[in-house]
Amino acid sequence: MTTDPKKPASPSEAILASRRNFLRKSVLGAGAAAGATLAAPYVNAQTGPIKWRLQTYSGAPLGAHVIKPQIEAFNAAANGEMEIELYYADQLVPTADLFRALQSGTIDAVQSDEATMASPVDIAVFGGYFPFATRYSLDVPALFQYYGLKEIWEEAYSEVEGVTWLSAGAWDPLHIFTVDKPIRSLADMQGLRVFGVPTAGRFLSKYGLVPVTIPWDNVEVAMQTGELDGVAWCGFTEAYEVGWADVCKYALTNSVTGAWFGSYFANTASWQKVPPHLQQLFRTTIDQSHYYRNVWYWGGEAKLRVEGEKMELTSLPAEEWQQVLADSNGFWDEIAASSPRSARVVEAFKKYAATMEKAGYPYR
Numbered sequence: 001m002t003t004d005p006k007k008p009a010s011p012s013e014a015i016l017a018s019r020r021n022f023l024r025k026s027v028l029g030a031g032a033a034a035g036a037t038l039a040a041p042y043v044n045a046q047t048g049p050i051k052w053r054l055q056t057y058s059g060a061p062l063g064a065h066v067i068k069p070q071i072e073a074f075n076a077a078a079n080g081e082m083e084i085e086l087y088y089a090d091q092l093v094p095t096a097d098l099f100r101a102l103q104s105g106t107i108d109a110v111q112s113d114e115a116t117m118a119s120p121v122d123i124a125v126f127g128g129y130f131p132f133a134t135r136y137s138l139d140v141p142a143l144f145q146y147y148g149l150k151e152i153w154e155e156a157y158s159e160v161e162g163v164t165w166l167s168a169g170a171w172d173p174l175h176i177f178t179v180d181k182p183i184r185s186l187a188d189m190q191g192l193r194v195f196g197v198p199t200a201g202r203f204l205s206k207y208g209l210v211p212v213t214i215p216w217d218n219v220e221v222a223m224q225t226g227e228l229d230g231v232a233w234c235g236f237t238e239a240y241e242v243g244w245a246d247v248c249k250y251a252l253t254n255s256v257t258g259a260w261f262g263s264y265f266a267n268t269a270s271w272q273k274v275p276p277h278l279q280q281l282f283r284t285t286i287d288q289s290h291y292y293r294n295v296w297y298w299g300g301e302a303k304l305r306v307e308g309e310k311m312e313l314t315s316l317p318a319e320e321w322q323q324v325l326a327d328s329n330g331f332w333d334e335i336a337a338s339s340p341r342s343a344r345v346v347e348a349f350k351k352y353a354a355t356m357e358k359a360g361y362p363y364r
Helices: 011-037 060-066 068-077 095-104 139-146 149-158 198-207 216-225 236-241 268-272 276-307 318-336 340-359
Strands: 050-056 082-087 109-112 163-170 174-178 193-196 210-212 230-234 250-257 261-267 312-314
Touching (some): 095 261, 139 149, 149 163, 163 268, 198 210, 198 250, 230 236, 236 276, 250 318, 261 268
Antiparallel strands (some): 163 261
16 A cells, blocks of 8 residues: 555554554564574475465455465465465455365365355254354354364264365454445345345345345446445454455444354364464464454454544434344354254354453453
């Protein structure tokens, strides 16, 4: 991003510049640390380094934050023993084909949510944005660490041949951003064509919203040409970072979910060929990525919502929002009835929500 040095940066430009500087320092710091502690790169004379291809659900502007720092850190620390080539949304295979490509070994690893990549497990509906399952980003690791979701995810993927689930983390909350049609009531959602993740779209369609699936890189043009009325895909941080805030005039402040569930997956055969120390390194850099994203998103959401000048904020009437909350209870029960394992996930959500409510401030 460049700005006229004589013209003061707008609030959003200043925020984004400071956050990109955070990214630059994070990446340089990881590389410098690796260079300071590692000897000359090791290369197996007979086989050479292990080569992986990883595709993320995200386009390149967003991928610069949600995965690129991790891959660069891993490649630096792997010391020539392994190299991961990073591909963004739809570059090798369409996003909807990610799971099949991973299972067949066309690609070695994936970063995505289950719903977006059409994962054939009964818990796929919980990947991405499950309505009101979370309020804050830390809810996701807490649910996996302390409320049994880790074991449920491992169990589900143990039944799928060729794919190993590795880790889940939190992304941003879900807001609806629209080009020129503000949402000030549920009735305003009727007929709006929005790009979004499957589960949230399924829930919001109750109010007339029309989920549309197109390649990620085509979204901005589709909004400019009128093919889309907006997006129900992300929070304020992404909307500003990837340029959608330049196209959308309105942002609905009501958040359907507080944090997206995203995961890392590996082709099982590819994973088994990686020696234990590099498996551990990959898991460690995944954790680094989870941490970076939590800070990047959390810091941006409030700051851009308050200081960002590109979109007018709208809200639903309190009584209509209460109706949405009530409707989500029925949606939870509907999904819980779909399979015993799904029922266990919903039960974990309910137990966690009850615990947080009883805990009170500062948790709820």
